[in-house]
Ligand code: ADP
């Protein structure tokens with residue numbers, strides 16, 4: 537592969553962000569912003585661990601990798617500005633394959649007005665894509681995990697477990713599933729092209745305090761992160777957790793695992809005071825984003841914070857891995 541022609545092929549003809557002074561083409565990228573609070577995150581996507589080329593095409597690989605980054609920014613309340621992409625290319629990959637990966641990222645770049653300003657291209661054994669994103673946020677509306685307070689409403693956007701069910705379908709572990717064609721297409725599409733919830737977390741500047749976390753590892757894990765960072769207990773009602781209803785229900789144990797531990801839906805889970813709930817609810821309604829109250833935060837009862845799952849009036853501790861401990 538000719539590295540130089542490859543770099544030329546992925547270089548944007550113009551930059552969407554006027555603050556880019558130098559994008560691709562020098563030893564490093566240069567951007568200039570004045571007095572902004574900047575936010576940055578990196579995510580690495582390795583073939584065989586985070587994705588398989590059997591279940592995703594190259595474009596979807598790029599799309600998914602940048603989605604993970606955009607979702608991290610959404611969870612901070614930030615807007616994306618630029619990203620850098622480092623790629624390890626194995627010998628079996630063609631130039632066209634790699635360009636497709638970048639097309640997948642560019643689709644999101646166009647949608648969310650952010651620019652590819654640099655990266656690195658090297659040869660190696662496993663196809664690996666590492667994306668670094670840079671965004672901005674106004675100081676008053678950074679959404680930290682540590683900001684959950686007692687009596688807050690705990691909420692989630694969207695529905696949980698769609699991506700995990702989609703992956704299960706793609707991997708063929710589905711002998712016990714009885715889904716319609718449309719349902720199968722829906723779940724697979726949610727696995728391949730989840731929506732980063734940037735629209736939800738923007739435009740909530742009037743909300744004084746809100747904690748947010750994006751669901752990448754499963755809501756059980758993200759709830760534990762919120763509880764730990766904020767030093768409060770979080771009480772969740774299992775029956776309130778939103779999921780996609782199907783004509784024939786997915787077997788209960790599969791559905792439960794997908795809802796509690798299925799990551800990569802990239803929904804947002806968060807906390808807000810009862811006073812500000814209505815504002816958040818109205819905002820979600822305007823955007824037609826489903827928003828569900830799933831529980832409350834309360835003072836921690838033990839010496840460490842716990843996530844408690846209430847199911848048919850029985851309360852158990854929900855671990856980060858999604859298991860209940862009595
Ligand atoms: P250097 O050798 O100085 O590190 P490179 O030859 O690696 O420079 O890169 C040249 C330019 O191309 C730089 O602007 C770099 O950011 C960009 N670039 C290289 N690989 C990628 C990539 N995978 N994605 C985006 N930009 C890239």
Ligand code: MG
Nearest residue numbers: 563655656657
């Ligand atoms: Mg280099």
